[in-house]
Structure formats: structure tokens, C-alpha cells
Amino acid sequence: MNDKKEVDISRVNNPYEKDVLTFLSRNGKCIYGDIIKELRISASKGQEAIYSLLGKGFIKHQDKTSYIELNVDLK
8 A cells, every 4th residue: 555645746846856856756766976966966956955855755765774765656
């Protein structure tokens, strides 16, 4: 059973957050640095977006690892 919250990607205003969510949706779990590298965004913008999404509960660390994955379903 899927208990994940559903998030409408079009309602995410921050373009960096939207890029991170879309990237994780396409690629599955990824290491923090790889997300920033693949999206070609600055470390500070990437860090800001990832921390914001973690705080909102949209993404999470996979088990106690450095991998980050979606914690919501995108629509």
C-alpha cells in the first residue's frame, strides 16, 4: 500500500527544488553530490534546495545512508 503524499510538481515554485524532484523521479535514489553535479547547479543552490525539500518531507535519506530519494509521489 502506498502511503506517500502526492505533490503536484507544477505547484513547486522554486526551480531548483523542481529540478531536484524531477531528477529523483527519473533516476531514483542518488547521492547528494551527484544530484548537484548532474543538474549543473552551484553547490549552494543545490544544498539550499535539498535541505528545503528534506525539511518539507518531499525527499528523505534512504535508510541511514547518504543516498537521497523521493518521499512523495509526483503528479
